[in-house]
Amino acid sequence: MPELPEIANFKSFLKETVLNKEIVEVEFPETKLLQASTSDFKKALLNKKFIDAEQLGKYLFLKTNNKKSLVFHFGMTGKFEYYKHNEIPKHTHLLITFKDSSHLAFVCVRKLGKIYLADGLEEFREEQDLGKHALDLSKKEFLEILQQKKGGIKSALTDQHLISGIGNVYADEILFQTKIHPKTKVEKLSEKDRKKLFEEMAEVLNTAIKKEGERSEFPKDYLSRSRKEGTDCPKCSGKIEMIKVSGRSTYFCPECQKERS
Secondary structure, X not given: XXXXXXXXXXXXXXXXXXXXXXXXXXXXXXXXXXXXXXXXXXXXXXXXXXXXXXXXXXXXXXXXXXXXXXXXXXXXXXXXXXXXXXXXXXXXXXXXXXXXXXXXXXXOOOOOOEEEEEOOHHHHHHHHOOOXXXXXXXXHHHHHHHHHXXXXXXXXXXXXXXXXXXXXXXXXXXXXXXXXXXXXXXXXXXHHHHHHHHHHHHHHHHXXXXXXXXXXXXXXXXXXXXXXXXXEOOOOOOEOEEEEEOOXXXXXXXXXXXXOO
């Protein structure tokens, strides 16, 4: 599933391709992902322009010049295709045509994404009860979130109501870099642990953005490069193991990330 770094790269892509172009046609080859009526989408988009692209965690916002935002959640397989030929990509759910004859398609093979209309990012965040964008959190805000949270640290990091943008892959990486076992309870973490988590959260997410989510390009001591049970730990002589944490496949090194009693 695309997480915060991947969405950040989609945002950059859209800023480079679709801003300030008049929308002349809006089509819906499939409607399952739509969270508003087709007529509402057309009213909000036709003859308008996208003037900015914004991000909240795993959500991407295309802001129009009529104060509405088109909002995408990517599910497991969502992506954009921008092109100038006339063949519609397979599994397209929303197709936007611009005055210069270019097209933007939202493609989602497994149909787990969603497409919304919103009045703005903050309004949407309140409506959906989402936490702040992970990279917008101050250290104080992050520590306050952990202070109020009980239970497993991985569940806290991936709870979108607390922090927007961290999913399974980057939660594992953040915990690996901080040498914290994924089953550790938040209340067992020291102040030093919590501050280190904040620092590594920013470091891991920013590194992934810079590498455009290409895991093979991540630093050599990153778990995400292989993320496979039985492979060598990139930091020690241990082997990577996989366990289930809150129903999620979780990868870690039992040598680097000792379980706490």
